[in-house]
Amino acid sequence: MSTLVVDNVGLLVTNDPELGEGPLGIVRDAALVIDGDRVAAIESAGAAADERLDAAGRCVIPGFVDSHTHLVFAGDRAEEFAARMAGQEYAAGGIQVTTDATRAASVEELTALAEARRAEALRAGITHIEIKSGYGLETDSERRLCEVAAGLTDDVTFLGAHLVPAEYEGRADDYVALVCGEMLEACAPLSRWIDVFCERGAFTEEQSRAVLEAGRDAGLGLRVHGNQLGPGPGVRLAVEMGAASVDHCTYLDDADIEALAGSDTVATFLPATDFSTRQPYPDARRTIDAGVRVAIATNCNPGSSYTTSIAFCIALAVRDMNMTAEEALQAATLGGANALRRDDVGRLALGARADAVVLDAPSYTHLVYRPGVPLVAVAIEGGQRR
16 A cells, blocks of 8 residues: 655644644644555654645644534425525424425436535545434335445444424324334435434434334434424433434533433534524533533535535534534534544544644634635545545
């Protein structure tokens, strides 16, 4: 295997305190040596390798790990977004609009759309991504979405319990039985995770518990959409069930934070969703100070967060959620890895996967300092320049 050195790195973020300064493990005037698809060494500038990429004094960070996305869908909901910006309240039921368009699309159409979004995310510095199903809401359609997602990532999440589809109106328990039975059986072989939208307008605590238990029995890891539209049982259910992550966390009370702080469940914030839905931003400072592990993700989807810019999410987290730039960067890299229970991504330690981003800036602070500016100069995914 050939080696690559990213040389003349002005500021290298490793996310390993044993390798450098502070929680981010910062190394200055560094060289990142890559052998194949792994980090082989961190040395002083001037290290040798088969190939050389001159960072020219710029900042290099671990590739972003986006632990919550819905990339596989068809259709457009721009009119809904415009109406919401004009004052209409967000409601979970808009998912059905995307479901109708997605069911009507061919596998080829869905694949092309998802591949284009994945490429866009890579240009934004996202080198590892989780992708959910959830816009089929019938067995064959959900399996198709999982198949498309599996072609793009090994972190596929089965989200049949995204919403009760129109044909099951008034029969939510019957739909939960379908999700836990035939649909799960079809999708589990393609998935690593199962998720449920535990929220008013979606699934109750009891229904959500049934979905998670069925997924766990099928060998899948657990994830939860919770506490997005108001206070509710989602966070505490996620902790009770040992879920890897509970996502949204817009409304957290003291008991929720206490439960999270005493658990291994990551609280994943989705600030672009709060921006898009005009929900209040959660107070991440309160959560972090309580000892909760946190992540930031894009929640890229057509209804409530149609963005692949995790840099935008970082800027929102710093400005509106009381996070520092360092905390937000780490939440979007190592935090995402923790939310996916992975130790091979989100950091640039020896033996980690060689996923790195060369920023067109001297410091990661520019992700916040220059909001909206595309600062990814080079993305390296598994040792390959993209």
